[in-house]
Amino acid sequence: MSCQxxxxxxxxxxxxxxxxxTGVSSQLWRSNALMVANAILVAIMxxxxxxxxxxxxxxxxxxxxxxxxxxxxxxxxxxxSSIGKEYCSTSGLDVSCHGRTYVALLLxxxxxxxxxxxxxxxxxxxxxxxxxxxxxxxxxxLARTIWTSYLVFYYSRRGFLTDTSEALLDVKISYNRLSQxxxxxxxxSLAKIMLKFYAFQKAKKxxxxxxxxxxxxxxxxKLQGSQSSGHELILPPxxxxxxxKQEIEEMPYGYTIKQRNNSLVTVDMVWRLATSDALLVSRxxxxxxxLSFALFKLLRRRFSKTHIAESGSAKAFSFxxxxxxxxxxxxRVFSVIVAWCLVVGIVISDHYIKSRHYQIVCFSLSCSxxxxxxxxxxxxxxxxxxxxxxxxxxxxIVAVIMVEAWEVVSYLCSSWVKVTxxxxxxxxxxxxxxxxxxxxxxFVMGLGVEFIRRRSWSDRMGQMSLVPAQWQCGLRRxxxxxxxxxxxxxxxxxEVKAGIVDALRSSNGVLSKGGTAALHRSRVGGGLLxxxxxxxxxxVILTWHVATAIFDAGHxxxxxxxxxxxxxxxxxxxxxxxxxxxxxxxxRAWSTKLCEAARGDVERALAGAAVQEGGGGAMAAxxxxxxxQEVVRRGATLGKQLLELVPDEEAxxxxxAGFWSEMVLYVAPSDNLRAHKKAIAGGAELLTLVxxxxxxxxxxxxxxxxxxx
Numbered sequence: 001m002s003c004q005x006x007x008x009x010x011x012x013x014x015x016x017x018x019x020x021x022t023g024v025s026s027q028l029w030r031s032n033a034l035m036v037a038n039a040i041l042v043a044i045m046x047x048x049x050x051x052x053x054x055x056x057x058x059x060x061x062x063x064x065x066x067x068x069x070x071x072x073x074x075x076x077x078x079x080x081s082s083i084g085k086e087y088c089s090t091s092g093l094d095v096s097c098h099g100r101t102y103v104a105l106l107l108x109x110x111x112x113x114x115x116x117x118x119x120x121x122x123x124x125x126x127x128x129x130x131x132x133x134x135x136x137x138x139x140x141x142l143a144r145t146i147w148t149s150y151l152v153f154y155y156s157r158r159g160f161l162t163d164t165s166e167a168l169l170d171v172k173i174s175y176n177r178l179s180q181x182x183x184x185x186x187x188x189s190l191a192k193i194m195l196k197f198y199a200f201q202k203a204k205k206x207x208x209x210x211x212x213x214x215x216x217x218x219x220x221x222k223l224q225g226s227q228s229s230g231h232e233l234i235l236p237p238x239x240x241x242x243x244x245k246q247e248i249e250e251m252p253y254g255y256t257i258k259q260r261n262n263s264l265v266t267v268d269m270v271w272r273l274a275t276s277d278a279l280l281v282s283r284x285x286x287x288x289x290x291l292s293f294a295l296f297k298l299l300r301r302r303f304s305k306t307h308i309a310e311s312g313s314a315k316a317f318s319f320x321x322x323x324x325x326x327x328x329x330x331x332r333v334f335s336v337i338v339a340w341c342l343v344v345g346i347v348i349s350d351h352y353i354k355s356r357h358y359q360i361v362c363f364s365l366s367c368s369x370x371x372x373x374x375x376x377x378x379x380x381x382x383x384x385x386x387x388x389x390x391x392x393x394x395x396x397i398v399a400v401i402m403v404e405a406w407e408v409v410s411y412l413c414s415s416w417v418k419v420t421x422x423x424x425x426x427x428x429x430x431x432x433x434x435x436x437x438x439x440x441x442x443f444v445m446g447l448g449v450e451f452i453r454r455r456s457w458s459d460r461m462g463q464m465s466l467v468p469a470q471w472q473c474g475l476r477r478x479x480x481x482x483x484x485x486x487x488x489x490x491x492x493x494x495e496v497k498a499g500i501v502d503a504l505r506s507s508n509g510v511l512s513k514g515g516t517a518a519l520h521r522s523r524v525g526g527g528l529l530x531x532x533x534x535x536x537x538x539x540v541i542l543t544w545h546v547a548t549a550i551f552d553a554g555h556x557x558x559x560x561x562x563x564x565x566x567x568x569x570x571x572x573x574x575x576x577x578x579x580x581x582x583x584x585x586x587x588r589a590w591s592t593k594l595c596e597a598a599r600g601d602v603e604r605a606l607a608g609a610a611v612q613e614g615g616g617g618a619m620a621a622x623x624x625x626x627x628x629q630e631v632v633r634r635g636a637t638l639g640k641q642l643l644e645l646v647p648d649e650e651a652x653x654x655x656x657a658g659f660w661s662e663m664v665l666y667v668a669p670s671d672n673l674r675a676h677k678k679a680i681a682g683g684a685e686l687l688t689l690v691x692x693x694x695x696x697x698x699x700x701x702x703x704x705x706x707x708x709x
Contacts, residue, residue: 214254316698317509462575518658546635554616569660
């Protein structure tokens with residue numbers, strides 16, 4: 001079949017027409033597929049960006065986010081490069097292909113993708129002495145914004161102005177207005193990036209943000225000196241807000257407040273007002289929120305490696321004991337500690353979308369197309385469906401609205417806003433006397449309460465046992481799906497939190513060496529001290545873990561809250577050896593290797609053995625006879641000794657609960673700040689929260705591992 005040309009009477013073969021259709025269709029389908037793929041990438045960026053820093057704990061999620069943010073720019077460049085190719089000649093076949101709606105949607109899509117990419121980037125204020133940590137907006141982000149803006153500038157002119165016919169003058173004017181609107185959006189996106197750079201540099205040099213750790217360090221140094229001279233306070237005046245507005249003096253150990261004014265708000269001021277003010281009395285959690293913010297500022301000194309004046313101070317432990325530990329509410333203790341982790345649309349006109357159902361329309365300049373290629377009329381071929389452009393556009397509009405709304409809602413419902421308003425309320429007596437201000441603050445403080453209480457810590461702890469499920473729960477509790485020994489996460493029981501808090505309170509600020517204090521308090525504990533000796537903390541953990549499993553198999557009853565404390569913390573310590581050995585005192589590789597070797601040894605020793613009555617004794621005998629690892633044999637000996645020396649189940653679980661609570665306190669102090677940063681990014685390990693609690697109590701170092709007897 002041939003096409004008879006109207007100019008010059010030329011004939012064109014069907015192969016030439018088929019080549020045109022195949023070429024345009026293939027390029028269009030590639031662009032459509034990439035647009036859909038990029039919509040998926042943008043969805044990943046929005047979802048992960050909204051989850052904040054917690055996405056970093058999963059390698060797969062982190063790679064997805066990095067891949068999405070890296071691939072979307074090449075996709076944008078490729079798709080945008082198809083704009084403006086309105087005239088084509090294939091084997092001498094001259095046609096004019098118009099797709100103004102397609103071009104318009106491509107440019108809108110390009111701008112929206114860039115806006116989402118800009119909004120999903122985070123800015124963190126760091127100290128200007130942090131050796132250039134890459135916490136601010138990246139140059140790569142700025143380069144991507146500039147490149148995307150260039151694509152819009154270039155292709156908006158090229159795509160809209162190639163046809164100069166008078167018939168399309170009105171349509172061309174509307175598209176030109178759209179082009180100008182898109183250029184304005186690009187300029188706003190560039191301005192937002194530059195504003196982020198400015199804000200980051202400003203924050204680095206701010207005494208309220210970047211340089212705040214050194215100011216707090218100097219303030220605490222001065223405060224510690226005043227307390228040691230006899231001026232002792234039960235609740236020290238820890239800084240909440242307003243320190244940057246004081247008269248500051250630079251000292252060898254940082255900055256200090258030379259002269260304070262009424263704008264400085266401290267914890268004791270909040271506490272005093274909370275006894276009489278109606279707003280604070282009706283919402284007691286605001287008092288804890290201010291305390292959390294003050295503790296957050298204190299803890300930043302640890303990550304900034306500034307001097308901590310209260311290290312080893314009995315006053316620091318007394319403060320934690322009196323303000324946090326003495327309430328008897330262990331959940332409140334961890335809530336206060338973990339709270340500081342929280343402080344790290346385009347309108348498309350319907351007329352041109354609905355009136356253009358196709359992406360590309362090609363007109364023959366020299367002939368009529370065969371009927372099988374024609375859909376609209378003689379000499380006209382259409383390609384694609386505009387839904388491939390309009391649906392991703394609608395999705396991106398929703399994504400942009402969600403991202404922008406999330407930023408606003410996150411700010412309005414944040415702890416930062418709550419603390420800022422409370423501090424302003426304390427420093428302005430006129431606010432305290434105004435009923436209208438009181439009503440407004442009541443409304444704002446109630447706004448998003450559940451949102452701000454949603455902690456970065458999931459209130460869960462890892463669990464891992466070396467002992468098969470049918471052994472660790474005893475004959476009466478052989479529910480394997482409940483007692484699976486594989487690594488898993490469970491909610492932290494209140495008894496576990498209470499056990500750790502009680503152990504810290506009874507320590508009086510002096511940690512025992514590997515849980516020995518709990519053994520000294522027991523009538524039979526003296527005979528078990530040999531099990532606290534080892535090459536390091538890891539082998540002691542494994543020894544007592546095997547012994548705890550044997551005692552659990554021997555009794556198998558509910559055992560009350562003490563059993564929950566002992567078994568949960570025992571499995572948590574083994575979980576740390578397998579999943580986060582960098583948080584423990586020993587060498588990471590040695591600890592992991594020891595755990596894997598002990599696990600395999602226990603599996604071989606108990607393989608093929610059936611659970612018997614008195615399963616604890618049978619397990620101890622099997623492990624003692626078949627095990628090749630010394631740490632497992634020591635655990636079997638200790639477990640057998642526990643069954644013999646402590647026949648009373650309640651007393652046995654009390655001893656083990658005390659030991660494991662003190663063991664967690666013993667391994668928590670650490671100078672491995674990088675490991676704790678990683679743990680916080682992943683949602684904050686229980687051990688990291690204990691580490692922060694001990695830091696506030698002035699306990700920065702553990703007793704020597706070599707002398708853990």
